Amino acid sequence: MNKQDQGYSLLELMAVVLIIAIMAISTLPLLHEQMAARDVDTIARRFIAHAQFARAQAFVLGVPVHITPLNGDLWEEGWVVKNVCDKRQPKSACIERRWISQGDLGRVYFKGGGRQFIDPHTSKRGILFNAAGAAKTAQGGFVANRLILGHDRESRLERHLILGSGGRWRICDPTKDSKACK
Known part of the structure; x- marks a missing residue:
């Protein structure tokens, strides 16, 4: 056996490295898409958890609780869960509590600027x-609606957060559940 026959040539090693590099580069878009989907799913689950917390607090405390955009304008700036003081009560009878807030959403945004869940009577x-x-709305009507999340790196990626009439939330992926998202 020759000493030259015992190892790999530089050309063979370079070919293997090139094949590995091509495989790694070809999987990057899929990796980015999966990371974006994870980001959107995380924000969706966090929003629903905060909305369920708001509902539970309202039920347990016996007072209205609101989940509202953080700055009162658009959902994509974040949200806050707080109790609602009745304007008919004296100010000393109600102390406003802010339980949970979520600010920076990273690359995740609410499609349409988060215009959903607007009370038709108060425009809030x-x-x-x-x-x-x-x-409920301020006038007592039921609020059934949806928020649509997107990701600024993956324009096709979206998740629908749907509040049903029974108060249950669900996350819908329109690429997989087109019938269920309607």
Whole structure:
């Protein structure tokens, strides 16, 4: 056996490295898409968890609780869960509590600027849970709606956060569940 026959040539090693590099580069778009989907799913689950917390607080405390955009304008700036003081009560009778807030959403945004969940009577954005834990408008009507999340790196990627009439939330992926998202 020759000493030259015992190892690999530089050309063979370079070919293997080139094949590995091509495989790694070809999987990068898929990796980016999966990371973006994870980001959107994380924000979707966090929003629903905060909305369920708001509903539970309203039910347990017997007072209205609101999940509303952080700055009162658009959902994509974040949201806050707080109780609602009745304007008919004296100010000393109600102390406003802010339980949870979510600010920076990273690359995730609410499609359409988060214009969903607007009370038709007051034009305020948000979801108000009454003392019975039901999502209602200021005039007592039911609020059934959806928020649509997107990712600024993956324009096709979206998730629908749907609040049903029974107060249950679900996350819908329109690419997989086109019928269920309608």
